[in-house]
Amino acid sequence: xxxxxxIDDAVTEVAAKLHNCNRCKLRRKTRKGQYCLPVxxxxxxVLDTLIGILFPGCHGHGPVAENQTGDTLQDEMKTAILxxxxxxxxxxxxxxxxxxxxxxxxxxxxxxxxxxxYLVKTLPDVQEMLQTDIQAAHDGDPAAKSAMEVVMSYPxxxxxxxxxxxxxxxxxxxxxxxxxxxELAHSRTGIDIHPGANIGQSFxxxxxxxxxxxxxxxxxxxxxxxxxxxxxxxxxxxxxEGNPIKGIKRHPNIADRVTIYAEATLLGDITIGQGSxxxxxxxxxxxxxxxxxxSNAQPDPEIKT
Amino acid sequence: xxxxxxIDDAVTEVAAKLHNCNRCKLRRKTRKGQYCLPVxxxxxxVLDTLIGILFPGCHGHGPVAENQTGDTLQDEMKTAILxxxxxxxxxxxxxxxxxxxxxxxxxxxxxxxxxxxYLVKTLPDVQEMLQTDIQAAHDGDPAAKSAMEVVMSYPxxxxxxxxxxxxxxxxxxxxxxxxxxxELAHSRTGIDIHPGANIGQSFxxxxxxxxxxxxxxxxxxxxxxxxxxxxxxxxxxxxxEGNPIKGIKRHPNIADRVTIYAEATLLGDITIGQGSxxxxxxxxxxxxxxxxxxSNAQPDPEIKT
Amino acid sequence: xxxxxxIDDAVTEVAAKLHNCNRCKLRRKTRKGQYCLPVxxxxxxVLDTLIGILFPGCHGHGPVAENQTGDTLQDEMKTAILxxxxxxxxxxxxxxxxxxxxxxxxxxxxxxxxxxxYLVKTLPDVQEMLQTDIQAAHDGDPAAKSAMEVVMSYPxxxxxxxxxxxxxxxxxxxxxxxxxxxELAHSRTGIDIHPGANIGQSFxxxxxxxxxxxxxxxxxxxxxxxxxxxxxxxxxxxxxEGNPIKGIKRHPNIADRVTIYAEATLLGDITIGQGSxxxxxxxxxxxxxxxxxxSNAQPDPEIKT
Numbered sequence: 001x002x003x004x005x006x007i008d009d010a011v012t013e014v015a016a017k018l019h020n021c022n023r024c025k026l027r028r029k030t031r032k033g034q035y036c037l038p039v040x041x042x043x044x045x046v047l048d049t050l051i052g053i054l055f056p057g058c059h060g061h062g063p064v065a066e067n068q069t070g071d072t073l074q075d076e077m078k079t080a081i082l083x084x085x086x087x088x089x090x091x092x093x094x095x096x097x098x099x100x101x102x103x104x105x106x107x108x109x110x111x112x113x114x115x116x117x118y119l120v121k122t123l124p125d126v127q128e129m130l131q132t133d134i135q136a137a138h139d140g141d142p143a144a145k146s147a148m149e150v151v152m153s154y155p156x157x158x159x160x161x162x163x164x165x166x167x168x169x170x171x172x173x174x175x176x177x178x179x180x181x182x183e184l185a186h187s188r189t190g191i192d193i194h195p196g197a198n199i200g201q202s203f204x205x206x207x208x209x210x211x212x213x214x215x216x217x218x219x220x221x222x223x224x225x226x227x228x229x230x231x232x233x234x235x236x237x238x239x240x241e242g243n244p245i246k247g248i249k250r251h252p253n254i255a256d257r258v259t260i261y262a263e264a265t266l267l268g269d270i271t272i273g274q275g276s277x278x279x280x281x282x283x284x285x286x287x288x289x290x291x292x293x294x295s296n297a298q299p300d301p302e303i304k305t
Numbered sequence: 306x307x308x309x310x311x312i313d314d315a316v317t318e319v320a321a322k323l324h325n326c327n328r329c330k331l332r333r334k335t336r337k338g339q340y341c342l343p344v345x346x347x348x349x350x351v352l353d354t355l356i357g358i359l360f361p362g363c364h365g366h367g368p369v370a371e372n373q374t375g376d377t378l379q380d381e382m383k384t385a386i387l388x389x390x391x392x393x394x395x396x397x398x399x400x401x402x403x404x405x406x407x408x409x410x411x412x413x414x415x416x417x418x419x420x421x422x423y424l425v426k427t428l429p430d431v432q433e434m435l436q437t438d439i440q441a442a443h444d445g446d447p448a449a450k451s452a453m454e455v456v457m458s459y460p461x462x463x464x465x466x467x468x469x470x471x472x473x474x475x476x477x478x479x480x481x482x483x484x485x486x487x488e489l490a491h492s493r494t495g496i497d498i499h500p501g502a503n504i505g506q507s508f509x510x511x512x513x514x515x516x517x518x519x520x521x522x523x524x525x526x527x528x529x530x531x532x533x534x535x536x537x538x539x540x541x542x543x544x545x546e547g548n549p550i551k552g553i554k555r556h557p558n559i560a561d562r563v564t565i566y567a568e569a570t571l572l573g574d575i576t577i578g579q580g581s582x583x584x585x586x587x588x589x590x591x592x593x594x595x596x597x598x599x600s601n602a603q604p605d606p607e608i609k610t
Numbered sequence: 611x612x613x614x615x616x617i618d619d620a621v622t623e624v625a626a627k628l629h630n631c632n633r634c635k636l637r638r639k640t641r642k643g644q645y646c647l648p649v650x651x652x653x654x655x656v657l658d659t660l661i662g663i664l665f666p667g668c669h670g671h672g673p674v675a676e677n678q679t680g681d682t683l684q685d686e687m688k689t690a691i692l693x694x695x696x697x698x699x700x701x702x703x704x705x706x707x708x709x710x711x712x713x714x715x716x717x718x719x720x721x722x723x724x725x726x727x728y729l730v731k732t733l734p735d736v737q738e739m740l741q742t743d744i745q746a747a748h749d750g751d752p753a754a755k756s757a758m759e760v761v762m763s764y765p766x767x768x769x770x771x772x773x774x775x776x777x778x779x780x781x782x783x784x785x786x787x788x789x790x791x792x793e794l795a796h797s798r799t800g801i802d803i804h805p806g807a808n809i810g811q812s813f814x815x816x817x818x819x820x821x822x823x824x825x826x827x828x829x830x831x832x833x834x835x836x837x838x839x840x841x842x843x844x845x846x847x848x849x850x851e852g853n854p855i856k857g858i859k860r861h862p863n864i865a866d867r868v869t870i871y872a873e874a875t876l877l878g879d880i881t882i883g884q885g886s887x888x889x890x891x892x893x894x895x896x897x898x899x900x901x902x903x904x905s906n907a908q909p910d911p912e913i914k915t
Binding site for chain 1: 663664665666667668680683684687688691692695723727730731733734737738741744749750751752753754755756758759762763764765798799800817819820836837838871872873889890891892905906908909910911912913914
């Protein structure tokens with residue numbers, strides 16, 4: 001007993017300090033006395049549902065009679081839409097408070113509806129793009145036993161599906177949620193695709209752990225990259241207060257039919273010409289013409305004595 | 306209210322489109338009116354149970370009286386076997402439909418039983434191998450405080466345990482499931498070991514994030530590799546239709562007592578002779594003799610002006 | 611039916627073998643007839659709660675009235691403390707058995723209380739440090755839309771929060787638990803920070819997958835590192851039995867205001883002088899003076915013929 005007397009005192013004292021963190025207060029915004037922040041768990045659930053319905057019958061279900069999958073899919077989609085709409089509204093409200101917008105502007109709900117409608121309407125196009133990505137994986141990896149193995153187990157499909165969904169919300173300027181989605185895929189797959197990137201069809205990332213694709217990267221069709229490849233930024237201009245200027249083009253442009261091997265680091269607003277191959281572990285901060293081959297020298301072995 | 310009128314219409318229209326995706330239909334196969342696909346969640350549970358019983362008393366349990374662990378272990382093993390058998394049967398049935406095999410061949414159940422029996426019978430050997438892997442981690446990492454710390458927290462043990470289990474199912478040609486297992490470990494640890502690889506005893510992967518070990522890689526005894534090491538394939542022959550020919554030997558052979566430092570990329574059917582050391586960030590596509598030392602040159606520092 | 615007759619026999623036989631694994635027995639220790647090992651799930655829950663209360667109102671909750679968050683925070687903190695105390699006690703008891711300490715030494719409870727009190731008392735300092743880390747992320751990444759986006763989605767914040775908590779338990783020599791905590795963050799983020807490392811304020815890890823920071827690494831203030839950077843050890847002295855000597859300084863020292871780009875591998879007890887920049891994919895095993903710039907040469911492109 002006596003040994004735990006300290007707990008109540010400590011909890012009272014420390015909890016008060018933590019709760020009064022000034023910087024936290026500045027950031028968390030309340031609206032009508034409630035915190036308005038989207039809930040990560042709800043967004044994760046929406047994302048998983050959307051990925052599930054993009055591959056009907058392939059994920060997470062036990063055996064289902066074929067003629068029932070259509071109904072299940074409709075129910076799941078409706079639930080996901082309603083949740084996402086609510087979360088998007090909270091995200092816009094958070095931004096609204098942060099920007100000290102008028103409290104009764106009512107735009108948040110309108111913006112949320114607009115973004116979610118756009119996403120839902122575009123889902124069939126996303127599905128079609130993803131089919132080209134699956135094909136690219138099957139064609140590009142001799143270890144793939146079947147297209148279904150790709151769908152059910154390849155991390156690239158998880159990461160690219162998530163990116164293609166999050167990108168639609170990014171296009172509609174939804175705060176917080178696109179990045180929460182891609183960071184869930186990042187956590188699960190090690191593949192970090194910023195929702196702002198632009199990526200063509202038949203895109204394949206093999207293995208994928210450590211891949212980084214930055215916000216302003218542009219990737220053409222039939223591009224194949226391996227684990228640990230970075231399409232990143234190097235330096236960026238700052239404003240008069242020393243803050244980085246947001247939104248400037250600062251990431252690579254990868255043309256059609258380029259292959260980039262493992263652990264290559266490409267930084268800056270450079271262009272890799274179509275049909276080029278970049279070898280593993282290359283460090284590259286300038287453009288290369290079409291059909292280039294760029295490779296590190298290989299060190300000669302010394303024999304230990 | 307009015308703002309959500311669009312939802313029902315959109316759901317009906319979009320769900321129908323998604324459900325009718327032609328390529329999806331080609332892939333998902335039905336048998337007697339039901340989808341026959343293994344369920345990822347069930348396979349994940351089986352894998353976690355099997356790993357738990359390979360380290361009796363070390364994972365996931367609260368305090369248990371010592372004389373009870375034997376019974377618990379039997380119950381858990383039985384549940385895992387029954388689930389795995391059902392899942393393996395569904396995996397074989399899926400492949401059967403894909404190969405347009407006769408519908409009443411009955412081989413699927415027999416193949417599933419054979420694979421699961423083989424796995425169960427071999428578990429004690431797997432346990433023995435894993436004990437050498439734990440020892441290798443404890444001997445090879447000055448940060449390891451105790452062998453139990455290795456068992457309870459090292460990602461390498463999770464990844465190698467999973468690989469050694471999945472490899473047994475791969476040997477028995479079980480479709481889909483081996484890769485679903487190793488991709489779960491990949492997701493959790495960042496270590497991507499294809500179930501087809503062949504790996505000797507006392508194998509240690511330190512840290513591990515980004516490690517890739519390809520399907521036809523062969524690794525001897527007492528090998529130690531660090532995070533970001535790739536044992537991958539570079540190019541591979543294609544058939545007349547331009548599809549990659551599956552099953553060809555295309556990954557490295559790592560002989561006994563080799564150490565490979567972080568982020569080295571080794572590609573192709575090359576051999577790293579026994580006792581060799583490969584430095585970090587090396588790009589290597591040819592063989593090196595025994596007792597080699599292969600290292601990148603280190604750049605000289607320039608002083609900023 | 612007949613096809614599953616084998617299961618009961620196999621379970622009995624194989625379970626007995628697995629349960630009697632000699633090496634396992636040596637490791638799992640019993641005290642008064644019960645296994646004494648902390649439970650990973652419980653430690654994960656404690657960690658998530660502690661991270662939640664360090665960012666009051668930002669994680670995992672639905673909308674909460676502002677005047678209620680203080681109470682919620684107190685309740686959550688108390689639950690976490692009680693659980694952690696019990697787990698820490700079990701961890702000390704495990705070590706006690708392993709060291710063949712006298713069974714009635716009673717020190718385990720005292721040590722556990724001391725460690726947990728220290729952690730709780732220090733939480734406000736941890737919160738303050740984390741605020742500098744959040745600011746560093748916001749200042750150092752043009753893609754960060756708001757500080758809240760950093761808090762809610764950046765893996766670096768998850769990994770650094772976990773490290774700063776686990777480090778306090780490491781300072782108090784709590785067995786097993788600090789590493790279980792940092793390995794949870796490693797699993798989720800790909801960032802592997804050993805709880806023993808020493809890290810200054812305003813620390814930012816961008817993207818982060820594959821980062822390794824070793825046990826005796828020392829990092830100053832305002833340091834920024836990118837994905838795949840290793841601050842590791844190369845070789846280490848062994849004792850007469852060939853076991854690695856634990857606790858020797860063997861990892862890099864990174865001075866203030868250093869930036870290290872993606873996939874650079876820095877090994878050994880070397881010093882990177884303040885204000886230096888290390889380029890991507892560099893392999894470095896010696897010290898460099900302040901204000902250095904260290905970069906790999908970039909290969910020239912060949913045009914494919």
